[in-house]
Amino acid sequence: MSLRLSTVILPYVRWHEGGRAAWQRAEQLGFHAAYTYDHLSWRSFRDGPWFGAIPTLTAAAAATDHLRLGTLVTSPNFRHPVTLAKELISLDDVSGGRVTLGVGAGGTGFDATALGQEPWSPRERADRFAEFVRLLDRLLSEDSVSYEGDFYSAHEARNIPGCVQRPRLPFAVAATGPRGLKLAARYGQAWVTTGDPRLYETGTPEQSVQALRGQAEKLADECAAIGRDIAGVDKILLTGFTPDRGRPLDSLDAFVDFAGRHAELGFTEIVIHWPIPDSDFAADEKVFERIAMEAAAQLG
Numbered sequence: 001m002s003l004r005l006s007t008v009i010l011p012y013v014r015w016h017e018g019g020r021a022a023w024q025r026a027e028q029l030g031f032h033a034a035y036t037y038d039h040l041s042w043r044s045f046r047d048g049p050w051f052g053a054i055p056t057l058t059a060a061a062a063a064t065d066h067l068r069l070g071t072l073v074t075s076p077n078f079r080h081p082v083t084l085a086k087e088l089i090s091l092d093d094v095s096g097g098r099v100t101l102g103v104g105a106g107g108t109g110f111d112a113t114a115l116g117q118e119p120w121s122p123r124e125r126a127d128r129f130a131e132f133v134r135l136l137d138r139l140l141s142e143d144s145v146s147y148e149g150d151f152y153s154a155h156e157a158r159n160i161p162g163c164v165q166r167p168r169l170p171f172a173v174a175a176t177g178p179r180g181l182k183l184a185a186r187y188g189q190a191w192v193t194t195g196d197p198r199l200y201e202t203g204t205p206e207q208s209v210q211a212l213r214g215q216a217e218k219l220a221d222e223c224a225a226i227g228r229d230i231a232g233v234d235k236i237l238l239t240g241f242t243p244d245r246g247r248p249l250d251s252l253d254a255f256v257d258f259a260g261r262h263a264e265l266g267f268t269e270i271v272i273h274w275p276i277p278d279s280d281f282a283a284d285e286k287v288f289e290r291i292a293m294e295a296a297a298q299l300g
Contacts (some may be wrong), residue, residue, distance in 0.1 A: 003259060003299045004032035004269040005292065008072055008238065010276060011036050011051040015059055019051075022274060023060040026067060029292035033068035034060065035102060035271065040078060040111035044279060054087045061095035068098050072238055072271065073174045073192065075106025076125075076132045078115055082157045085139035089163055097164035102192055102236075103136070104174030105129035126179045127151070133173065133183050140168035172236055176215055185222035190234035190269070194241035208242040213265050236269040237262055240281060248272075249283040255291045256298045263299060 007026050013019045026034040038053035057069050069091075074084070092099045105125050106112060113119055120128065131149050138145050139159055147154040163169045170189035175181045176196065184191040196203070196211035203211075220230040239248060239258075248258035249272060259270050273281040275288050 003263045003267070003296065005259075005296055006033040006035065006068075006236075006269055006271045007031050007274050007292070008035045008037070008271055009274045010042070010045065010281070011053065011056045012045050012049050012276070014049065015051075015056075019056070020059065020063050023067070024063055026274070027064045029289060030296075031067065031292060032269065033070060033100065033271075035070045035072040035100075038071040038074040038079075038102075040114050042110055046110070054091060057099070058091055058094055061091065061098065066098070068100060069095055070100035070172065071102045072172070073102035073104035075104050076128045076151075077106040077112045079132075081132055081135040081139055081152055082154050085136060085157070085159055088140065088169060089159055089161075092163045092165060092169050095164075097169075099165070099169045100172050100190070101136075101169055102172040102174060103133060104192070105180060126177075130179065130183060133171070133187050137168070137171070137187055172234070175219075178218070181215070181219050181222050184219060184233070185226060185228060188233060190236050191219055192236045192238060194238045197241065199243055200241060203243045205242070205244050208244070209261060209265065212237070212262065212267075216266050234269060235265075235267045236271060237267045238271045240273050246281070246283060249275075249288060249291065251287060252290050252294055252298075255295055259295060259299055 009022050009026065023034055036053050036056055041050050053071050060069055088099065088101060108119060128151050131151050135147055135152050135154065139157060140163055143158065143160050145154045145157045171187055172190035172192045173184035173188035174192040175184045176193055193212065193215055195208050199208050199211060216235060223230040223233065240246065244258060248255045262270065275281060275283040275285050
């Protein structure tokens with residue numbers, strides 16, 4: 001399988017002041033998919049404009065024709081599976097079946113306590129994530145669901161006509177630890193990682209590659225344990241959080257070298273951030289567009 005190149009467009013620009021143009025340009029540049037973060041706010045953008053993921057993706061679906069769309073990632077922090085499923089089915093319908101749900105356990109900061117809840121322990125976060133994914137899988141696959149769990153409930157939740165994509169839209173499960181990788185193996189059409197966060201500040205690119213190799217091997221083990229072929233799971237690397245940081249976007253050659261090393265690990269999709277001036281995602285727009293248009297051909 002050839003390596004696919006995708007982008008993530010943060011929802012900080014008003015739709016009529018450049019938001020629409022970015023998603024349309026992503027399609028013109030030939031990206032496989034364009035994703036957005038599903039947060040209420042995020043890090044250095046917290047005191048500025050920030051728009052909702054699902055409305056943004058719905059507008060992007062209407063403004064594009066064939067670009068895949070999705071979240072990287074949605075989490076239980078402020079979402080409930082019943083209402084989220086209805087929104088996703090609607091989005092999948094508007095887009096004509098072009099939606100991928102990136103889903104993860106969520107972080108501890110930013111919007112994790114925006115609804116007034118106390119911070120969750122790592123164990124509770126993992127427990128909630130497992131139940132969240134299991135229930136969402138049912139809600140997107142079945143016409144009517146009743147469920148009573150430890151954290152979520154559904155009473156005759158109707159989701160007719162269901163997703164355009166059958167049996168449901170694909171999940172890209174973000175995971176690095178054992179419990180998350182088990183979920184990715186069982187429920188994910190794709191697996192997402194940003195690398196090993198422990199290496200971000202002081203690690204080396206070589207250590208990062210080794211850590212990613214270890215994650216991929218553990219995912220393969222989890223797939224084997226349930227009789228699933230790891231080759232059927234797409235492997236997505238969201239860049240910008242490894243020790244390389246933004247250096248792969250310094251030039252076309254730098255990116256091809258970076259992407260090639262990760263393709264050798266079995267990654268099938270590399271996601272790069274749309275350039276944002278004066279931020280962690282600052283990059284030369286001309287270099288970014290050249291990567292989008294030329295890198296895939298060099299990677300084969």
